[in-house]
Amino acid sequence: MEEAVQHKEILFRFHSEIFDQEIEEVLWAIELDHAEELYRIDSLPFYVPLVATNDIVRALYIPDEKHLVYKETVSASGNSTIHVVVTDDATVLEDIRNKFIPFGCVSEKLNEHYFAMEIPATADYSQIKEVLDELEEQEIIEYAEPSLSEMHREQTT
Numbered sequence: 001m002e003e004a005v006q007h008k009e010i011l012f013r014f015h016s017e018i019f020d021q022e023i024e025e026v027l028w029a030i031e032l033d034h035a036e037e038l039y040r041i042d043s044l045p046f047y048v049p050l051v052a053t054n055d056i057v058r059a060l061y062i063p064d065e066k067h068l069v070y071k072e073t074v075s076a077s078g079n080s081t082i083h084v085v086v087t088d089d090a091t092v093l094e095d096i097r098n099k100f101i102p103f104g105c106v107s108e109k110l111n112e113h114y115f116a117m118e119i120p121a122t123a124d125y126s127q128i129k130e131v132l133d134e135l136e137e138q139e140i141i142e143y144a145e146p147s148l149s150e151m152h153r154e155q156t157t
Helices: 093-098 125-137 150-154
Strands: 007-016 021-033 038-041 056-062 067-075 080-086 106-111 114-119 141-147
Touching: 007 038, 007 056, 021 056, 080 093, 080 125, 093 106, 093 114, 125 141
Parallel strands: 007 067
Antiparallel strands: 007 021, 021 038, 038 056, 056 067, 080 114, 080 141, 106 114
């Protein structure tokens, strides 16, 4: 019988330029190597920049924090994370999320106006960016690319 995957919580702390304050976010991860303190990120970051699903990170357990605390990214997965805000009140958030399913993108909504979306390493980001830019030009959304992989960055230059 296969052993159940045990998720761990990793605390990320960073300064947000958008909010101009220190932010904390907890992401789920799967332990890969306890001795080496290596974990694979297994959730979409809503705020954390420069981290994407399946990235391998090092995190250290800090007793005072009662959490594993992020130290560094060891290996990037090639996935990217995009943050999307629906600015048009007449637009249903689910309709926007559904536009990206054919590209293999999964997303998680935070509220009725904001969601985080994963761009898989295998996706052609230039096509996805075309849709994002079109929606932004129509003033339906605004989006940010807080964790754009090198490969996805190269696809848009």
